Amino acid sequence: MEGQRSRESTATNSDHAPPLLHTLTPSRRTVPNRVFAAVYICVITALFYRHVQTILHSTTLISFSLTLALFVSDLILAFLWVSAHSFRVRPVYRKEYPENIEKFLEPSDFPGLDIFIFTTDPYLEPPTRVVNTALSVMAYEYPTDKISIYVSDDGGSALSLFAFMEAAKFAAHWLPFFEFFDDPDINRCMPIDITMLFVNDQVLLNKNRDRDITGHCLPNLVYVSRQKSPTSPYNFKAGALNVRVLAAMTNAPIILTLDCDMYSNDPRTPFRALCYVLDPAEIQNRLAFVQFPQQFHGLNESEIHGSEHRRLFKLNPFGLDGLSEPNYLGTGCFIHRRALLGDPSTLVPPVIKEISPAHIANNPITAPSVLEFAHRLAGCHYENQTEWGSKIGFRYGSLVEDFFTGFRLQCEEWRSIFCNPEKAAFLGNAPINFRDFLGQNKRWQIGLLEAASS
Numbered sequence: 001m002e003g004q005r006s007r008e009s010t011a012t013n014s015d016h017a018p019p020l021l022h023t024l025t026p027s028r029r030t031v032p033n034r035v036f037a038a039v040y041i042c043v044i045t046a047l048f049y050r051h052v053q054t055i056l057h058s059t060t061l062i063s064f065s066l067t068l069a070l071f072v073s074d075l076i077l078a079f080l081w082v083s084a085h086s087f088r089v090r091p092v093y094r095k096e097y098p099e100n101i102e103k104f105l106e107p108s109d110f111p112g113l114d115i116f117i118f119t120t121d122p123y124l125e126p127p128t129r130v131v132n133t134a135l136s137v138m139a140y141e142y143p144t145d146k147i148s149i150y151v152s153d154d155g156g157s158a159l160s161l162f163a164f165m166e167a168a169k170f171a172a173h174w175l176p177f178f179e180f181f182d183d184p185d186i187n188r189c190m191p192i193d194i195t196m197l198f199v200n201d202q203v204l205l206n207k208n209r210d211r212d213i214t215g216h217c218l219p220n221l222v223y224v225s226r227q228k229s230p231t232s233p234y235n236f237k238a239g240a241l242n243v244r245v246l247a248a249m250t251n252a253p254i255i256l257t258l259d260c261d262m263y264s265n266d267p268r269t270p271f272r273a274l275c276y277v278l279d280p281a282e283i284q285n286r287l288a289f290v291q292f293p294q295q296f297h298g299l300n301e302s303e304i305h306g307s308e309h310r311r312l313f314k315l316n317p318f319g320l321d322g323l324s325e326p327n328y329l330g331t332g333c334f335i336h337r338r339a340l341l342g343d344p345s346t347l348v349p350p351v352i353k354e355i356s357p358a359h360i361a362n363n364p365i366t367a368p369s370v371l372e373f374a375h376r377l378a379g380c381h382y383e384n385q386t387e388w389g390s391k392i393g394f395r396y397g398s399l400v401e402d403f404f405t406g407f408r409l410q411c412e413e414w415r416s417i418f419c420n421p422e423k424a425a426f427l428g429n430a431p432i433n434f435r436d437f438l439g440q441n442k443r444w445q446i447g448l449l450e451a452a453s454s
């Protein structure tokens with residue numbers, strides 16, 4: 001595939017060559033899989049030939065209808081087989097070399113990273129968990145002044161806001177000591193005492209103002225709760241994803257989207273994503289996003305519902321990666337902001353220049369003009385008469401906005417990459433009872449039908 005370096009390139013990497021950022025190895029099962037597919041297609045063709053012959057020579061109406069019904073059933077089974085086997089035509093495995101990133105680019109030249117965390121219901125998604133997710137990404141080993149964290153609270157909960165105000169204070173004490181903890185569980189077992197209080201302030205940490213107890217700067221931390229109105233469509237998570245506050249405030253070229261029930265398990269994950277995002281060959285190959293698998297913790301051995309969805313979240317993406325088209329899974333995904341603004345050759349102007357990719361957000365995020373503008377963008381009428389949700393941004397019209405948006409980007413000839421490091425980059429919560437499992441699957445199936453009929 002164009003732009004991808006094979007494993008052999010490791011051997012030829014000399015001192016003068018650019019540092020090796022990643023390798024790609026096709027699966028050893030590719031050839032047997034293809035031979036199997038060829039044999040299977042021959043058998044299916046013979047079966048169809050026989051069906052057609054029988055239909056043409058049937059003498060009674062009953063035999064005609066029976067053979068026709070069998071033929072239609074076999075057609076459906078063949079379609080299912082073709083769609084399942086396409087994942088096995090070219091599975092590939094990737095490896096990144098994040099340790100080479102600093103040889104490739106000075107840390108001061110690393111791109112900005114806007115991290116977007118979503119929450120809706122403080123009772124179903126306890127604020128301590130959402131706070132833990134935010135703290136886990138604040139601890140990224142990435143230049144702090146390049147990171148901005150935005151928390152989107154669709155529940156507009158005072159409790160969540162207060163939890164984040166406490167978290168902002170806690171971060172100043174905790175982040176300097178993060179590196180001393182070896183225990184990977186540390187991210188999810190931090191007790192934070194929460195009491196109810198309502199304060200209407202959005203910027204909780206400002207990198208130009210706030211320091212940790214050792215004097216180092218802290219990343220920006222911004223709480224966003226978009227306006228809702230009975231007369232404007234709400235569009236669920238896709239609507240939250242399209243809140244352009246982050247573009248107006250920091251406008252980083254890379255966005256990481258993260259569900260509140262999924263925390264970072266490896267502080268070096270951004271470097272892994274940079275191995276692809278900064279590679280000129282991948283940029284030329286129209287890279288839109290780098291997706292990490294959804295992996296879960298806390299599932300016990302008697303978990304019988306298959307909530308982990310290993311095929312969906314881990315096995316199928318290997319197959320799709322070989323075809324340059326792994327799906328967007330909604331969380332744990334680094335996206336080029338440019339990919340959300342039209343196809344690779346045509347930039348669709350996003351109405352106001354402050355949220356176009358070329359805009360450099362120089363003003364401090366607490367400047368009154370920036371805050372006022374951010375409020376306007378979080379308003380529910382901003383999108384009226386614009387192309388947000390149809391041609392630009394995350395796409396509306398399906399409950400599985402992640403799959404739908406990724407699919408539409410791929411239709412626009414953007415490409416994607418699946419990155420599956422040995423140490424899980426993110427760990428999340430899967431439904432652990434049958435009712436939640438059914439609810440989630442029902443939502444997904446309806447969303448897929450909406451996407452198919454759009």
Ligand SMILES: O=c1ccn([C@@H]2O[C@H](COP(=O)(O)OP(=O)(O)O[C@H]3O[C@H](CO)[C@@H](O)[C@H](O)[C@H]3O)[C@@H](O)[C@H]2O)c(=O)[nH]1
Pocket residue numbers: 118119120121125152154235236237240258259260261329330331399400401402440443444447
């Ligand atoms: O109106 C809404 C509804 C949901 N969310 C957030 O979206 C995320 C995902 O919702 P969840 O209820 O956890 O759905 P899951 O089925 O667990 O999520 C999977 O499926 C969703 C699509 O249905 C994707 O958006 C997710 O990324 C993917 O992990 C959570 O952080 C929610 O807080 C919002 O921000 N606004």
Ligand SMILES: [Mn+2]
Pocket residue numbers: 259261429
């Ligand atoms: Mn979830």
